[in-house]
Amino acid sequence: DIQMTQSLPSLSASMGDNVIITCRASRNIANYLNWYLQRPGKAPKLLIYGASSLEAGVPSRFRGSGSGTDFALTISSLEPGDFGTYFCQQSYSVPYIFGQGTKLEV
């Protein structure tokens, strides 16, 4: 199985900050990497698919990058709704394992 590692369990930031959340795959997954945001008590929401493609309706402040094994999600000018837990997920091969999550806190 391909393991996904989000090395930062949590990250503190303020409104207006720019932040980068990283994710590493245990082997090459090309660009089969997705990013989700889960707000407390809510279902996850897809932000980025294919490592860098923005899901419809997601603000352009969110940018995904990377390929192979190392990936990043950059969020510019943090807004209140951006706080929650971010998960990466590989969809290169089953099982489609998620990273452990990075909790973005005020």
Place this chain on the structure above:
Amino acid sequence: EVKLVESGGAVVKPGGSLRLACEASEFMFDDYTMHWVRQPPGKGLEWVALISWDGSTVHSIDSVRGRFTISRDNSKNSLYLQMNDLKSEDTALYYCAKGRARQSYGSIDSWGQGTMVGVFS
């Protein structure tokens, strides 16, 4: 707007069985791969299983293989998860989720609100 409504969650004893259901609407159900994803209380997401749009292909994680069966009934726009020989580690909120792209695998673009399964002695 895509709608996914899960049902069937309950509290059961170890070794028990449950059948989760997910009723889908507002999209062409028989065109999309469907998934079950679970989340233990206070923990992260765990992908559990998928079934292709036509039901011909299924995959699941090792820890549930042989105990859980994913299935679908396209005539009823419904997804199912039959869960047998439940263990305490199966305790979680179970989400029904829809694949993003037609007739392919990959990312998930829509989720239900989840149904809770508790396995306690």
